[in-house]
Amino acid sequence: xxxxxxxxxxxxxxxxxxxxxxxxxxxxxxxxxxxxxxxxxxxxxxxxxxxxxxxxxxxxxxxxxxxxxxxxxxxxxxxxxxxxxxxxxxxxxxxxxxxxxxxxxxxxxxxxxxxxxxxxxxxxxxxxxxxxxxxxxxxxxxxxxxxxxxxxxxxxxxxxxxxxxxxxxxxxxxxxxxxxxxxxxxxxxxxxxxxxxxxxxxxxxxxxxxxxxxxxxxxxxxxxxxxxxxxxxxxxxxxxxxxxxxxxxxxxxxxxxxxxxxxxxxxxxxxxxxxxxxxxxxxxxxxxxxxxxxxxxxxxxxxxxxxxxxxxxxxxxxxxxxxxxxxxxxxxxxxxxxxxxxxxxxxxxxxxxxxxxxxxxxxxxxxxxxxxxxxxxxxxxxxxxxxxxxxxxxxxxxxxxxxxxxxxxxxxxxxxxxxxxxxxxxxxxxxxxxxxxxxxxxxxxxxx
Ligand code: ATP
Ligand code: MG
Numbered sequence: 001x002x003x004x005x006x007x008x009x010x011x012x013x014x015x016x017x018x019x020x021x022x023x024x025x026x027x028x029x030x031x032x033x034x035x036x037x038x039x040x041x042x043x044x045x046x047x048x049x050x051x052x053x054x055x056x057x058x059x060x061x062x063x064x065x066x067x068x069x070x071x072x073x074x075x076x077x078x079x080x081x082x083x084x085x086x087x088x089x090x091x092x093x094x095x096x097x098x099x100x101x102x103x104x105x106x107x108x109x110x111x112x113x114x115x116x117x118x119x120x121x122x123x124x125x126x127x128x129x130x131x132x133x134x135x136x137x138x139x140x141x142x143x144x145x146x147x148x149x150x151x152x153x154x155x156x157x158x159x160x161x162x163x164x165x166x167x168x169x170x171x172x173x174x175x176x177x178x179x180x181x182x183x184x185x186x187x188x189x190x191x192x193x194x195x196x197x198x199x200x201x202x203x204x205x206x207x208x209x210x211x212x213x214x215x216x217x218x219x220x221x222x223x224x225x226x227x228x229x230x231x232x233x234x235x236x237x238x239x240x241x242x243x244x245x246x247x248x249x250x251x252x253x254x255x256x257x258x259x260x261x262x263x264x265x266x267x268x269x270x271x272x273x274x275x276x277x278x279x280x281x282x283x284x285x286x287x288x289x290x291x292x293x294x295x296x297x298x299x300x301x302x303x304x305x306x307x308x309x310x311x312x313x314x315x316x317x318x319x320x321x322x323x324x325x326x327x328x329x330x331x332x333x334x335x336x337x338x339x340x341x342x343x344x345x346x347x348x349x350x351x352x353x354x355x356x357x358x359x360x361x362x363x364x365x366x367x368x369x370x371x372x373x374x375x376x377x378x379x380x381x382x383x384x385x386x387x388x389x390x391x392x393x394x395x396x397x398x399x400x401x402x403x404x405x406x407x408x409x410x411x412x413x414x415x416x417x418x419x420x421x422x423x424x425x426x427x428x429x430x431x432x433x434x435x436x437x438x439x440x441x442x443x444x445x446x447x448x
Contacts, residue, residue, distance in 0.1 A: 022145070025171055027162035032065045034159040040106030041074030044089070044113060045159045051088050053080040054141065056156035058114075062164060063152045066174055067206060076104075076113045077144060077156065085113050099136045116144035120191070129227050130190035142167060149188065149195050150202065151180045173211075179203050181214040189217060193224035194236050196258060201240045204248035219257045230344035241301050244290035246283040275308035278393040285389065299352025300382050302345060304389065309335045310357060325361065332357050352379070359383030360390070363400060367422040371407060372415075384408075 027033060034042055041057050048055035055078045061071035078085060082100040086092050091105035092113075102113040118139025125133045139147075141156070145167035148154040152174045156165040164171065173180045179202055181188055181195075189195055196218045203210045225233065240249045282304035286296050313331035318324065336350050345353070360383065362374050374380060384404055391401045407418055 020142075020167070022142070022156075022165040022167040023169075023171075025164040025166055030066060030164050030171065032062075032157065032162070032164070034162055036065055037061075037157075037159060038074045038109055038111075040104070040109030040111050041076055042159050043106055044076050044104050044111045047088050048076070048078050048080055048085065048113075049160060051080070051084075053078050053084065053088075055080075056158050056165070058156050059148070059153050062155040062157045063170070063174065063206070065157075066152075066155070066164075066171065069206070074111065076111055077116060077141075078113060079116055079141065080113075081115055081138065082113075085115070098134055116141050117147045119143045119146060126191070127227060129224055130187075131193065131224070131227055132191045141165075146182060148182060149192075149198060151182055152202075152206075152208075154182060174208075177208050178211050179206070179208040179214065180211040185214040186217045186221065189221050189224065193221065193228050194232060196221065196225065196256075197236050197240065197253075200252045200256060200258065201236075201243055201245075201249055204245040204252055205243045215256075222256070222258050225258070230341065234344045234346075238298055238301075241283070241286065241305075242290055242296050242298075244287050246287055247280060250279075250283060274393065274395065278308060278389065278395065279305060281393050282389055297352065297382065299349050300356060300386065302339075302349065303353040303356040303382075303386060306335050306339055306353070307357070307386075307390075309339075328358070328361065352382075355379040356382050356386050360387065363387050363404060366400075366403060366407075366418075366420045368419070371419065375408065 037057055041061070045055040045057065055076055057074050058077040059075050061074045064071040080088070082094045082102050085102040085104070086094055089102075089104045092102050094100050094102050099117070100115075104111045104113055115138050117135065118137035120132060120135075124135075127133055145154040145156070151168040151170035153170070154166075154168045155170045156167075157163075158165070168180075168182050179199060181199075199210050199214060199218065202208065240246065240253075243249060282301070286301060289296055310328075310331045313334050314328050317327035317330055322330065332354055336345065336353065339345065340350060356379060359374070359377065359379060362370065363383070365371065365374075374383075377383070384401075387396075387404065388401050390396050391398045403418065407415055410418060
C-alpha cells in the first residue's frame with residue numbers, strides 16, 4: 001500500500017496510462033525451465049518473492065533463451081525499491097545516482113536488479129532534440145514494459161511459475177524473426193538515439209530483421225547520435241564490435257547511414273579500398289575470436305579501426321619532411337584526439353592503442369639486439385597479431401610475419417642465426433643514441 005503510494009508520488013500527479021494485460025505464456029508452450037537460468041538470478045528472484053515482492057528475469061536473457069542463444073547476463077526487474085532490494089540481500093549494494101540499481105552478489109555472479117520504471121510524462125527533462133536526460137521515476141510493471149525498446153526485450157520470466165509475461169507480443173515477433181519497436185519508432189529514437197544502434201546490433205546478433213516502421217526513420221534521424229554523450233556511444237560501439245557479429249553490424253550501420261556520427265572517420269576509412277579491407281579483416285578476426293569464446297581487447301579493436309587514419313596522417317607528415325618516428329607519434333596523437341573526443345576512449349585504452357601502433361615499425365628491425373627487446377615487450381603479442389593483420393590485408397610482406405613467428409618459437413642458437421646482418425645505418429643510429437645525455441635515451445626514437 002505504502003509502496004504504491006510512494007510510487008504514485010514519485011511518478012507525479014499524472015494518472016497512469018492504461019496498458020494492456022500481458023499474455024501469460026506457460027512453460028509447455030515456450031519450453032524454458034527454471035534450470036536454464038543462472039543460479040544467481042534464480043536465487044535473487046526467489047529471495048525477493050519470499051519477501052513479498054514481484055521479481056522476474058527480464059530483457060535480453062529471456063529473449064536469448066527463447067531463440068536458443070546463450071544469454072550474456074541475467075538481469076532482474078522488481079517492484080521493490082532499491083532500498084528494499086538491498087535489505088533483502090546481505091551482499092548487495094546500490095549503485096548509480098539518478099536511476100539507482102542494485103548489484104546483488106551471488107557467489108561469483110553479480111545480478112543487476114532494477115526497480116520497474118515509470119512512464120515518461122510532461123515533467124520528464126529532455127534536451128532540445130527530445131533526448132531524455134533524467135529517467136528516475138518508478139512505476140508499474142506494465143509501464144516498465146512499455147519503457148523498454150523492442151517487443152522482444154519486454155519479456156518477463158517468473159522462475160517460480162516458469163511462465164513468460166509478454167506485454168507487447170514479443171514472443172510472436174521473435175517467432176516471426178522481427179525486431180519491432182514498442183510505440184512510435186520516431187518518438188522512441190528521439191528519446192534515446194542509441195536505440196538506432198541497438199536495433200542494428202540486436203538484429204545482426206539475433207538474425208532478426210528490423211521491422212520496416214523502425215528501420216525507415218533511422219536514416220533520417222542518424223544525426224541525432226551526435227548529441228549522445230561520448231561515453232555512452234563508446235559503450236554501445238564496444239558492445240557492437242564485440243558482439244561476435246561486428247562485420248554484419250558495421251555493414252548494416254553503413255547501409256543505414258549510421259556510421260557518420262560514430263567514428264567520424266569510419267566512412268572515410270571504409271571508402272579507401274585498403275582501409276576497408278583491413279578493417280573488415282580485423283572485424284572478421286574479432287568475430288571469430290568472440291565465437292570461440294576467446295577474449296577481445298578494446299585497445300586492439302580500436303587500434304585496427306583507426307590504423308588507416310594514422311597511416312594517412314603519417315604519410316602526409318613524412319611527405320612534409322618530418323622524420324619517420326616523430327611523424328608516426330604525431331599522427332597517432334592527432335587521430336586519437338579527434339576520435340577520442342567523440343568516443344570517449346578511456347586513457348587506459350588509448351595507451352593500449354598507442355602501444356600497438358608504436359610497435360609496428362619495430363618489427364621491421366631484425367638485426368642486432370632489438371628483436372630480443374621487442375619479444376620482451378608486454379604488448380608483443382598484440383603488436384604481432386596487428387602485424388599479421390596488416391600483412392593479410394596486403395599492407396606488408398608476409399615474410400616479415402613469418403620471420404617473427406619463427407623467431408618467437410626458435411631456441412637461442414637458432415635465433416642468433418636468424419638475425420639479419422646489422423647494417424651500417426643501424427649501427428650509426430645506435431652510436432648516436434648512446435651519445436645523448438642520460439634521460440633522453442628512452443625516447444620515442446627507441447620505437448624505430
Ligand atoms: P545484450 O544481449 O547485449 O545484453 P540486452 O537487450 O540485454 O542485449 P542490455 O543493455 O543488457 O541489452 O539491456 C537490458 C534490457 O534493458 C533490454 O533488453 C531492454 O529491455 C532494456 N533496455 C536497454 N537499453 C534500452 C534503451 N536504450 N531503451 C529502452 N530499453 C532499453
Ligand atoms: Mg543484457
